[in-house]
Amino acid sequence: MRLEAGLHQRQEMRLRLAPQVIQSIELLQLPLLALEETIKQELVDNPTLELKEEREDPEDRAEADRKEAEVEAADRLEALRALEDQWQEGAPRRAAGGDEDRKQEFLQNIASRGRTLADHLVAQLRLLELPPRTARIAEHIVFSLDASGYLPMSVEEIAASLPDLFADRLPDESVREVEAVLRLVQSLDPAGVAARDTRECLLLQLRPTDPDYAMKRRLVESHLDDILENRLPRIARKLDLPLETVQDLVASLQTLNPKPGASFLGAEAPLVTPDVIVREIDGEYEVILEEGSLPPLMINPHYLDLLQRGALTGAEKEFVQRKVEAARRLITAIEQRRLTLTRIAREIVRAQRAFLDHGIVELKPMKMQQIAETLRVHVSTVSRAIADKYIQTPRGIFPFKFFFSGGADTDDGGAEAKVNVMDRIRELVDGEDKRNPLSDIDLVRLVRERYGLDLARRTVTKYRKALKIPSSRRRKQY
Missing domain, CATH: 1.10.10.60 (Homeodomain-like)
Structure with missing residues (x-):
């Protein structure tokens, strides 16, 4: 077979989305907070795009600046007088009028970072005053634990991840040293931490002083699968124990925590900002698009004037025209997003009126295809419009997808x-x-x-x- 390079001409038709359509699709599926960030970035990148409230009368702006400067000067003078009074009296005193230090108040209102499992364990290691070598291995183990408090690594892997400590040691010596430090970490609070599997986690939580310690240990070591599957009669037969005794032992084991690290710094609740608000007014439900944080946009008339007067060179004209067109596309896409989201929300409210009136028992099954057919849009448009968006109703805040279920x-x-x-x-x-x-x-x-x-x-x-x-x-x- 002969290979050669050459030029060939052919005619074909392709369906390609216009830039305006692509941008409309992208903005449609953005939730409110992401849309705000997109608009802020566009305001930075596009000099022809600006906020409507930024354009104001120069005289009004000068008057506002003058009043702001007077207020600032008065605040500084009041602060100096308060400071002078404090020095004269020899004791600290709050500013006049009872106003607290704003910076201090701000710092006090900041939520502190929650205490993690690693923080809890490292604090205990500090109290033990361990040798530096042992402390380093122990901290390495602590920071290798997963969110449930388990150690997902073997002692061999831990030794291999600390080559500077074990370079002059034989493999068996390294493993024994890591094993000893691991037992030290496993003795810390909470009980069961740094276990390598569920069985070891439960065994670490058993107390040797418990009168039933031996039997509980035997249950965990040999019959854990039967316990998980609730095969208690089988356990009773194998151990030759009354069923009631097995039930009591299993009930005691069920008080142990198979995930000792889960109680530390759980996942934070995500911040939810509703894109649509539904309010009941005089027995009717009104759909309001939440756009209070979205700035109104406009094209800077100065650039439009330059284009009309032909006051730009070729390269400048091309640049300004490209930016003006991008600004128009953005403004149009935002308006299309607003219209589409409003129509979908109104149709959901109409279809789920019984749910809004009476609660969850009246929620009706609904598919995106139904909304798409009613609004005469493609079902993918509905899917993009409701993606990662929330609606606030008199019954609570729900994701849009909550209303679309079988x-x-x-x-x-x-x-x-x-x-x-x-x-x-x-x-x-x-x-x-x-x-x-x-x-x-x-x-x-x-x-x-x-x-x-x-x-x-x-x-x-x-x-x-x-x-x-x-x-x-x-x-x-x-």
Whole structure:
């Protein structure tokens, strides 16, 4: 086969999105805070784009500056007088009028960083006054722990990650030294920290002074899987113990914490800023787009005037025209985002009016395709518009996707939302006989008989797992 380079001409058609469409799509899926950052960056990058409130009468600006300077001078004079009074009286005193030091007040109102597991453990190591070598290995172990307090590394890996400490040691000596330091860390509070698996974590929390220590240790070492699967009769047969004794021992083991590090500095709740606010006014619901933090934009008329008068050179004209066009595209895209989001929010409010009136029990199943067909837009437009956005209603703040969920058909031809179906399943499980718990097949039958919902067994299983409800075998009480 012969290879050669050459020029060939062909004709084809391609569908390509215009820059305006691409920018509209990108801005549509941005939540409010991200849109604010985008606008701020555009104001920095594009000199032809500016805020509307920035343009004001020069005389008004001069008058405002003069008044601001007078207020600032008066504040400084008052502060100097207060400082003079403090020196004369020989004792500190707050500023006149009872005003506190603003900087000090600001620092006091800043939320302090929470105490982490590593902070807690290192503070204990400091009290032990360990030799520098031991302290370094111990701190290396501490900072290698995961969020649950487990050590995801082997002692060999820890020794290998400290080559300057173990360069002159044999591998066996290094492992023994790390093992000794690891046992030291495992003796710290909270109990069970620095374990390498769940079994070791539970064993570290057992107290040798407990009268049942030997039996509990045997249960954890040899029968942990049976405990997790609630196979208590099997354990009783293997250990030749009464079932009641096994139940008491297992109940005691259940008080142990399999994740000792989870109580330190949990994940912070994300900051939620609603993009849309729904308010009830005279029995009707009004949709308001939350744009108080979005600055109104405009194109600087000075650059438009330069273009009209032809006062720019070729390169300057090309640059200004490109920036003006970019500013227009941005302003248009923001307006399109506002219109699309408002229309979608109004349609959601119309479709979920019963939910707003009566609460979660009246939430209806709804699909994005329904909104798209009503508004005559593509379903991908709806999906982008509601992505990572929240809506504030009289019933609380919800993500937009909360209103788009599946459901189940009822015998009377209606439909019930997924969250309500899950509540039905939870109610049935809560009211079951724990000595004879309901299987998934039983739940399918009872949901159909009591609530008229036709569900498949796999659907019930999926909802039960989403509710973190164990299987019937694991829920059984002996």
